[in-house]
Amino acid sequence: MDQRRRRRRPARGRKQSRRRRKRNLILKTGFFIIVIIAAIAAFFLWRRYGPSDQQADRNEYYGIESDGQLAIVVNNEVLEPRGMISDGRAYVEYAIVRDYINQRFYWDPGENVLLYTLPTDTVSVGVGASEYTLANQKTSTDYVILRTEGSTAYIALDFVAQYTDMSYEVFTDPDRAVVVTEKEETVAEVKRDTQVRYQGGVKSPILTEVSKGDTVAVIEDEGDWKKVRTQDGFIGYLKQNRLRDEQKTTYDRGFEEPVYTNISKDYVINMAWHNVTNSDANSSVLEMIASTKGLNTISPTWFHVADTSGNLESIASSEYVNYAHQSNIEVWAAIRDFDGGISSQEESYALLSSTSSRTNLINQLMAAVFQTGIDGINVDFEMISEECGEHYIQFIRELSVQCRKNNIVLSVDNYVPQNYNQQYHRGEQGAVADYVVIMGYDEHYGGSPEAGSVASYDFVKAGIENTLEEVPAEKVINAVPFFTRVWEETPKTEEEIAAAQGTDAAEYTMNVTSTAYGMADARAVVEQAGAQITWDETTQQNYATWEANGVTYEVWLEDAQSLEPRLKLMKDYGLAGTAAWRLGQETSDIWELILQYVN
Secondary structure, eight states: OHHHHTOOOOHHHHHHHHHHHHHHHHHHHHHHHHHHHHHHHHHHHHHHHSOOOOBOOHHHHHTOOSTTOOEEEETTEEEOOOEEEETTEEEEEHHHIIIIIOTTEEEETTTTEEEEEOSSOEEEEETTOSEEEETTEEEEOSSOOEEEETTEEEEEHHHHHHTSSOEEEEETTTTEEEEEOOSEEEEEEEOSSEEEESSSSTTSOEEEEEOTTOEEEEEEEETTEEEEEOTTSOEEEEEGGGEEEEEEEEOOOOOOOOOOOOOOOSSOEEEEEEOOOSGGGGGGHHHHHHTOSSOOEEEEOOEEEOSTTOOEEEOOOHHHHHHHHHTTOEEEEEEESSSSSOOSHHHHHHHHTOHHHHHHHHHHHHHHHHHHTOOEEEEEOOOOOTTTHHHHHHHHHHHHHHHHHTTOEEEEEEEOOOGGGGGGOHHHHHHHSSEEEEEOOOSSOTTOSSOOOSSOHHHHHHHHHHHHTTSOGGGEEEEEESEEEEEEEEEOOHHHHHHHTTSGGGGOOEEEEEEEEEHHHHHHHHHHHTOOOEEETTTTEEEEEEEETTEEEEEEEOSHHHHHHHHHHHHHTTOSEEEEEOTTSSOTHHHHHHHHHHO
């Protein structure tokens, strides 16, 4: 029996066992290979789609290139690092303060003075001073307010905050100042610890870490990500599902905004400029007034800037003012930076960029106002370059202080808004001046390369609408032309066309000149030519064209028919009134029409 039990298995059984072991080994090896492949695939998928742990270079993010630079974040924008820390306080370059924080700060590098214009006075600070002057009173601080490096001025943020509705905080690693001037923001709470990334996407470098319960300002949605600003001044991206309780918040910092009071007449302004070229011409005022109806404001062109030192040329007349007042008409005398002692952008810049020159001009101007009993000043500065813009608006601010203190109306003339004349700062004019006047003409002007209307309907309408984006309607006066232009066109020769290549004039194939005419004279030119007058629906004007001796003539007439749609615009938009350039160029029926719209 024992021998039978010890018999070896048959050969067939041994083979089956070896096959099972081999099969199991193959299965185990295959499974192991699959696991390895899956691990490798997971690794590559993680590398491709998993979140990056790369840290952004913070100095590079803030634009810091050297020691001592202070990074600057204003609201939702990281600016150039144009600041510094000195004696433990943050200082920001003047240009950053002006352009991003508070435009009313003004730096005069020529006279080394920082100004801030309030409603009835101007704050003045000297370089390196720890005190400032207001209303001839000096006030001390425990820090230097204004520092300079070369020609660059740096203002202490503590001082900026004294006159600005803002909050700010300074952080380190790297040094940065975070300024918030917004009055309202959307904020949200962070749900759990996470990272803020440079851009939307898990592969973008990490800017900073945020913790559960932190609050961030939400700037905008970008799909599954939200652009946010952290409390310590990083602007980046968070996954949308990492935030909760998104809501609007309003900041009450306890700041009292200065009130720039203005004069507002309780009637519709009906103003016209009176082009007075010499003292003798003042005697025509009675004749001019007698030909009008409903006129309540007259602006004689009495004042010109004599030189870049701010001296004044004046032909103002108290007798003229008395005559106007007897007719219940106010006098808003015009001051110009052309047709007088100065008449170029360079000269206007030299005048307005000097604080002492501006002060001299304002003092002389106000003396003339008091001497003659003038009711208002009308500023007609037309030589303001882009570079001169900040100096021009500072002049308007400083002039407004003297007008406000002495109950003198301040009105400011402006071109129809275009991209190339934003330096006039119409929005700030609307804050500090009493009235902002749109010179709603010169769409096509003397020297234009092509013929066209002086003031087409769409041009006037766009001028009003664009101005109202910056200035309240109750402060806006739209001026209309009492003149038009008769255009003469002749084809350019082949030589003239060739010579114009590569210049702005290349697109024009006609030589164009024009002559300005008053209403009656322009119509007389058309009638003398025997041309037919037709109504142009597009410009809302009567139009005529004719040919004589190889010359093509065109004219878009100004008359009662063209004026009425523009007066309707004044009424429809609730403007403060109308004005006209200039007295003596109108026909008598014009005043009956205007009277209907100003009463």
